[in-house]
Amino acid sequence: MRKEDLINAVSSIVMEDEAQANMIEALKNQDTKRHGGMKAAGVILALIAAAGVSVPAYALVTSRLQERMENMTPETITSLEQQVQNADVDSDSFNRPYSATEQQRMEQLYTEYLEGYFPQNDLLLADSEEKASEYVQSGLLCFLPSTSTFYLPLYRELTDEEILELLDFMKKRDYALLAGEVMAREEEQRNLIQENVKSGGITEEEAIEIAQSRLQELGLNVTGFEMNHYYDDGKDMGVRYGGAAYYNVNWSNIFSHTYYYFWINAEDGTILDEHIGGNEDNIVITEQEAIEIATKRAAELGLQLDGFEMNHGFEDGTGRRDIYGGIPRYGVNWANFVSHTYYYFMVNAQDGSILDESYEGHRKYPEEKIRQNVENGGISAEEAKEITRARLEEQGIDTTGVGCDIWFTDNHSADFDGKSYYKITWIHDENRKFYGFYVDGRDGTILEGYGN
Amino acid sequence: MESEKITEIVHTYGNLLYRVCVVMLRNAQDAEDAVQEVFCRYLEKHKTFSSPEHEKAWLLTVANHICKDMLRFRSRHPQIDIDDMDIGYLPAESSAVIQELMQLPVAIRAVIYLHYIEGYKIREISKILKVSEQAVKKRLQRGREQLRIRLEDQAMS
Known part of the structure; x- marks a missing residue:
C-alpha cells in the first residue's frame, strides 16, 4: 500500500451534507431527542465533567439506582420533561463555579450514589428569579427551571446532602428524558424474559x-x-x-x-x-517479543543462563491489589533449582519496556518506588519492616532469624483508596508459617494483615 | 454560543472528527453520534484555546475518549462484521484500502490515522491519545507492518 493511497482513501470519508446540517441544527437547539438519547444522558455527565472527571457517553445504572429511577411517578417524569422543554436556554448555568474540594467530593459521592447512597431530600426548586435570590440569601441551594440555573450557596461549600441532591436531580432528569424509550425497552425485555422462564x-x-x-x-x-x-x-x-x-x-x-x-x-x-x-486494546507486544526483550536484557546484565529453566506468562493487571498498578505485562523468568538462583523480568505489554527486574538481590521496581516514596516524605522499607516486627512481637511471635520479604507499590488500583503501600512478608522456615502485612507507605499505618 | 460560531466549528472540524470516529468505530451512525457528543462537550466546556492547533488537538482527544467508551459498550449492539461495515459511500478505488485499514486493531488504527492522515508527530499523538511515546512508536510500527506501507521517509521524529 502506498502512503498516498491511504491518505486519499481516508480523505474520501466525509459526513453527508444533510447529516452535518442536522447536527448544526441540533446543536443550536440543544435538541434532547438525538440518536440513542445520548444528549439526555450527557447532562449529568456534563456536570461531572465540569468537575474535571472524564466520563463516557453511556452512563449505566446499578440495580438500586435503577429501582429508584423506575419508582418515579408519571407525574414526576412529565414535570421533569417539561422543565427541559420549557427552559428558555440551551444548557444549565451556575451562579458560581465549584470549588476544588467540592469537585473532589462530588466524584467520591457519585460513586457512593451509584451504590445506593441517596439524598434525604429533593433539590429545592424556585419558581422565579426573586425566589431563587431569596433562597440564596438564606444560604440555601436551589434550582430555577425557567432559566435552568443552579444557585449554589455563595458563602460556604456545598454539604454532602446538597451534592447528592444535585446528582439525584440530574440523574432523574436524564432518566425522565429517556423514560419513554427506556420504558418501551424494559417492557420488551420483561416479555422476553417471561417467555424464557416459562x-x-x-x-x-x-x-x-x-x-x-x-x-x-x-x-x-x-x-x-x-x-x-x-x-x-x-x-x-x-x-x-x-x-x-x-x-x-x-x-x-x-x-x-x-x-x-x-x-x-x-x-x-x-x-x-x-x-x-x-487494557486489552493497549497491548502491542507479543509474548515471543517479550521473551526476546528479557533475554537481551539478561545478556546486557551479564547473567549466565546455562542450566537455568525458563518460564513465561502474561498478566493483564486487572487482578485485585495488582502490585504493578494495573499495567498488563509478560513475566519471563529463569530458575536454577540447584544453585537456588532466580532471575525475573517483567516486560510492559504496552510498550516493551522493562517494568521490573530481579537478579542477585536487586529488584528494580520496588527499589525505584521506595526511593521516590522516601523523597516524597513517606517511610522507608526499614521503617515499615520495624513496624511489622513490633506488631508480631506484641503478639508473642519471635522474629529473630526469620526471613523477611519486602515489596512496595505506589498502587493505582481501588484498594486501600489508592494509597501506596509496603507488602511485608515474614517467612518462618521452622514452623513453616508466614505473616504478612500491608503497610501505608506514607505514615506506616498497618492497613491489613494476611497469612497465618 | 452564537449560532454562526456553531456553524463555523462544525464546518471546520466536522469531517475531521467524522473521519477519525469512522476509523475507530467502523460505523457511520455511531460516528455521527460520537461527533455530535464531541461538539456538545465543546459547547458545554467553553474552553479557551491558545491556537487552532490546540483546539484541534483537544477535539481529537475528546473524540478518542468518546470512541473508546462507545467501543466498550459495543456489546449491547450486534458485532459489525467487516464485510457489513457501513461507513457510507466510498469511491471504488478507496474501498480496498479502507478494508485493510479497518482490519487493524482500534489502537493501531487511531495512530495510523493521526500520523499519516493528520500528520501528527509521535509526541503529539502521545498527548492526544494519552499513551507513552514508546507505545505510539510500537503501534505505528505494527500498523506499517500490517498495511505494508511503503514510505518515502522512514524518519520517526
Missing part, C-alpha cells in the same frame, strides 16, 4: 447471582462500579453464541475505565463468555 430458562436474578459468584471466584472487587444487565433472545442480526439467548451482566468503573462483562446462557446458566479488564 420455557424452563433462568431468571434475571439468577443470572446476576451467577455473575456475582464468578466475580468472587476471580477475586474482583466492584465497589464503586456501576452494574447493568440486559437480556438478548439471540435472534438479532450479527448473533453471537450460535443463537443462544443470554443475559449480559456487567460492571463498569467510569473513572478507572475498568469493565467486567459476563454473558450467561439464559437456558441453563452456563457462562458463555466473559471479559475482564480494560
